Amino acid sequence: MEKVIEISNLSFGYGERLILEDMSFSVEKGDFVGVIGPNGSGKSTLLKLLLRQIKPIKGEIKLLGQNIEKFNQWNKIGYVAQKASSFNTSFPATVEEVVSANLFPQIGLFKRIKSKHRELVYKALETVGMEDYKDRLIGNLSGGQQQRVFIARVLVSEPELIFLDEPTVGIDSESEGALYCLLGRLNQERGITIVMVSHDIGAVTVHANKIACMGNKGLVMNENTEEFAKNSLREIYGHDVNLHAHKHCCTNCWKKGAI
Ligand SMILES: Nc1ncnc2c1ncn2[C@@H]1O[C@H](COP(=O)(O)OP(=O)(O)OP(=O)(O)O)[C@@H](O)[C@H]1O
Ligand SMILES: [Mg+2]
Numbered sequence: 684m685e686k687v688i689e690i691s692n693l694s695f696g697y698g699e700r701l702i703l704e705d706m707s708f709s710v711e712k713g714d715f716v717g718v719i720g721p722n723g724s725g726k727s728t729l730l731k732l733l734l735r736q737i738k739p740i741k742g743e744i745k746l747l748g749q750n751i752e753k754f755n756q757w758n759k760i761g762y763v764a765q766k767a768s769s770f771n772t773s774f775p776a777t778v779e780e781v782v783s784a785n786l787f788p789q790i791g792l793f794k795r796i797k798s799k800h801r802e803l804v805y806k807a808l809e810t811v812g813m814e815d816y817k818d819r820l821i822g823n824l825s826g827g828q829q830q831r832v833f834i835a836r837v838l839v840s841e842p843e844l845i846f847l848d849e850p851t852v853g854i855d856s857e858s859e860g861a862l863y864c865l866l867g868r869l870n871q872e873r874g875i876t877i878v879m880v881s882h883d884i885g886a887v888t889v890h891a892n893k894i895a896c897m898g899n900k901g902l903v904m905n906e907n908t909e910e911f912a913k914n915s916l917r918e919i920y921g922h923d924v925n926l927h928a929h930k931h932c933c934t935n936c937w938k939k940g941a942i
Pocket of ligand 1: 697702720721722723724725726727728729
């Protein structure tokens with residue numbers, strides 16, 4: 684199997700304090716990895732390391748087979764940050780402009796947007812059910828609608844690998860279900876590799892094929908999500924949870940047809 688992320692002996696700390704110590708794991712093409720763990724266990728820090736926003740003290744990171752220090756395919760990587768910190772929504776830009784901004788590497792910064800690009804933007808908005816809002820100002824949308832637009836912004840550049848850091852914070856439960864459903868379909872139907880940090884263990888165990896548990900400066904990858912779910916969900920809910928009931932979640936998906 685082709686590895687899209689390879690981490691070997693990675694250590695990182697802010698100042699003297701180690702947050703991650705001697706961590707090694709890999710993610711294969713087509714995986715949907717749910718990253719869980721208590722507050723402060725280093726989940727967001729790990730994503731920042733994978734996005735090269737911070738540098739490790741020790742160890743190696745490879746993305747799409749390339750050492751991160753020389754990595755030059757950032758257009759194939761999508762990132763949906765935790766909503767509040769990700770974007771200045773008072774900026775007077777329309778939904779269409781916010782999404783097409785992620786095409787600038789293709790379009791060129793000062794060139795006019797062509798109809799083929801406009802079509803890509805429309806398609807991405809359609810995938811998240813926001814095409815009717817394309818001329819609206821981003822700042823005038825609700826939190827959940829903005830989050831959908833940020834996902835369209837990532838999709839428009841057709842990434843192979845998407846990182847999401849708690850993407851459902853501030854989203855109502857219906858939109859939350861729709862978002863997980865969409866991610867599951869992007870993974871299943873388009874083969875996009877997904878790494879998602881979430882505190883929603885129930886949703887993660889349904890949609891992910893691997894669960895990465897962070898804690899004690901390390902990461903344990905669970906490849907048998909059913910077994911993991913059985914044990915951990917019983918612990919949380921006090922009884923067995925029927926995961927199959929959640930698998931048919933697509934009744935409220937934003938996008939009913941093919942994606
Ligand atoms: N810029 C920073 N400078 C110093 N310490 C930091 C910085 N960012 C995070 N930390 C510390 O590093 C540890 C890991 O933080 P991180 O944000 O990665 O945790 P997390 O697992 O994402 O937590 P949460 O579930 O609350 O989002 C925490 O103890 C945090 O206080
Ligand atoms: Mg975090």
